[in-house]
Amino acid sequence: MKIKEYRSQFIQELTPIYDAGEAESFFYLVLEEKKQLKRIDLALHPDLNFSEEESVDWNLILEQLKKEIPIQYLLGKTSFYGLDFEVNENVLIPRPETEELVDWIIKSSSESKKSKDLKILDIGTGSGCIAISLAKNIPNSQVYAVDISEKALVTAQKNAELNHVKITFSNQNILDTEDLKQQFDIIVSNPPYVRNLEKEEIKKNVLDNEPHLALFVEDNDALIFYRKIAELAQKNLSENGKLFFEINQYLAKEMVELLEKMNFKNIELQKDIYGNDRMISCHC
Template identity: 40%
Template sequence: MKTFDEFATALESLFDPREAQSIARIVFEDCFNLQRSQFAQVTLNDTQTARLQSIFSALQRNEPLQYILGQADFYGLKFKVDPRVLIPRPETEELVEWVLDTLNTSSFTTSPRILDIGTGSGCIPITLAKKQPRAELWGLDVSAAALALAQENARLNQVQVHWLEADILQEPHWPQHFPNHPAFDIIISNPPYIPEQEQELMPAQVTQFEPHLALFVSDDDPLVFYRQIARFAQQYLRVNGYLFFECNEYNAKAVLALLVETGWKQVELREDLSGKERMVRAVFA
């Protein structure tokens, strides 16, 4: 596999042709710093070929491409990723877009304060800090290992984010971490939402490599994070502040109902570009 076409053809034994082409393009761009117009003219040297074979072998083991390369693209930015954090998804880009639209069309203070709960790689607050330099961003996660990587990503993208290690389910600790309230104009979360019983339905790429702590929730109470974060937000959002959730397409309506039942206003459910119900926004009044 010394050429782009040879690599893409080999990948078709693992992926459908369209995905194989996409993966081959990403590898040649990110690993070898080549432009698409150069792919057909380049023959890789022995060192590059060995690297390509190593990548192919890792893909055969179901390892996600982003972990193999050590980075992921998100909203036009580069983020370091490894098994400490979830790989940023395109659906989360759509959530960020909704937050940015809200920031641009609402009357916030000159420096709106925004908290992302379950921040992982930090892709949400870092992107918002990059696109809205006047905002003050916070990222919270229960995992110290995830926060260490998020800090690296903030340095990589040259933004300032306040990081906090905490378990949002531990309500008695909230005043310790957030002594001042109301504290935020926007609270965002893409929490764990896949019931444990659905693990067997997930691709091996996900279950073998991505952190279960960030993915799965107890079968007994799959909405526990939504309920607790909504409760937290009712204490720490300013009046007319916004709460944003990313959801499982199968529980989005249940999240919407939970917010309506607990007194949130202007609760809106939005589909992603694939037509799946994946995002909810609500106003604290």
């Protein structure tokens, strides 16, 4: 079958579930991964064909997409802050909003008087996307990362090797941690923050496939991770050190109040590209 003809079939079969633009983007992502061809290649060579074996492979991917399995898991990879990352069912798929958090930290560190030799801790690292992106973009930084999931840390370690950075990883339940044992110039976390009452807002492909351990918190104590990490930051942030969080857009006011009650200073709330309160930073 001609690839161009299959493209039409592929998009048509997915449009009841995804919009046409997203279905088309899936097609070209798979085309580049499986055949190392881009959109322009298909435009210039409309007579390109699939082999019978390739058709079987593509049909399998198509059926999995119909079940709303994320394309990133099917390909086993994604891009984040210009870097390549391996992803699987043990880690969350990195989001554009988290790229904005990383960008904020990098710009903040470059403006700091102490822009080199920063000691950074990423709590709840998952795929390692935050820690690795910071290590790659902040010269001479020492980056540490912790996660409760051993399987997630295996993936994060592979991603560190893939991107040629050194990260000190450790398996740790932050809620059971009383002291971080050393001082850090930056502590960052994108912890679980989606309340169970918000599950109905979550897309089926996320709800059915991504790890709930990294997503959800109980409705009656939605800020449990933030409060604990802030307590640790009070002990383990260096002088003029900064704490950064990605937050639940519906709990921005509560986050500011929490940090104020804990006597943090220079509390700054930032919106993401969609206009949602998504990031917060502060000093001890």
